[in-house]
Amino acid sequence: MTLRAVVQGVGHYLPERIVPNSEFEKTLDTSDEWIRARSGIEQRHFAAEDEATSDLATYAAQAALKSAGLTADDIDAVIVATSTPDLTFPSVATMVQDKLGMTRGFGFDVQAVCAGFVFALTNANALILSGQAKRVLVIGAETFSRIMDWEDRSTCVLFGDGAGAVVLGAEEGTGDTSDRGILSADLNSDGRYRDMLYVDGGVSTSGTSGKLRMQGNLLFRQAVEKLTTTATNALEKIGLSDDDVSWIVPHQANIRIIQGTAKKLGVPMENVIVTVHKHGNTSAASIPLALSVGVEEGKIKPGDLLVTEAIGGGLAWGSVVLRW
Ligand code: ACO
16 A cells, blocks of 8 residues: 545635736736737736735635535644745744634745745645645645736736645555556756846845846746656656646646647647636646636546646746646
8 A cells, every 4th residue: 555645625715806907008008918918818816905825825725625525623734835925924824724723733834936836735745655744735825916016017917816725635545656646746946047037125135025027038938848847757757648647737827838838748738727817827826726726617527637837936846746
């Protein structure tokens, strides 16, 4: 028997306020047509002023617990992937614990920007396989609207707020790739690329929270190549190929990156979960949001082989192969 970390529940939360591309036409030299054509984005959600990342994360966690038929008492650990925490510390994860009424177990945040959920999922898998935890809530939650420079048309039209969560639980498997659960992961980062995407403020430098800066076209080229390589590596580690993939659940930054990567991987777009048009780029929240929407729409079904892949600031990038 082999221990596996299996997704037992999934859920998401999107703030009420929907912002269509046309809103940006009022203040910036941009158009709905440009944003749709270059990014695939039609709208995004922005959190209310009194809504913090931990609120979004908690709502998503509650939805995931409900779908798993579990309560906070059944959870041993909470991992939140975020780059937009409520405060510098404590972690969003401990705030979520409190909001869920969870007084035992432990929580911590993972910061790998848009690749955060893939890193968090891999951490959660390791905690389960090592016996540190039996059930882990893995959450991606972001309020990127708070770090936008509203005068920079090349970035502020691309991002949105939201949260998604999964409950990952220990189950016995046979040890082969027909098992449900996380089957393989591939993580990477390379700090030489840090100027391509960063926030120009921080505790030990400016003492401010800063605004997002991005060299989008340079990043674009890195993205397709690195996402294809990481997904291929994760599949090859367990002797699988693109032919075995039921769904690619990619980070949702840009429809052209999603299409370019799917093409290089040899997976048709019918087998790719796409939410970027409705959510924009929600950074670490985008993959769990896409998982939740994919299940809600009846696309992702038990037994399907999923490949998640993401790249973000750092650069940090990676992928996880799992059977739903
Ligand atoms: N409206 C109109 N014109 C615009 C806008 C806008 N909102 N933004 C930029 N432009 C202009 C530029 O100024 C430029 O004009 P110029 O040619 O006169 O200089 C022109 O459009 C083309 O700009 P590019 O940056 O070359 O456009 P590109 O086709 O590369 O699309 C985009 C830009 C959408 C940002 C794309 O590069 C991209 O998606 N990059 C990757 C982003 C990404 O993957 N992020 C992932 C990680 S995010 C994270 O980790 C937080």
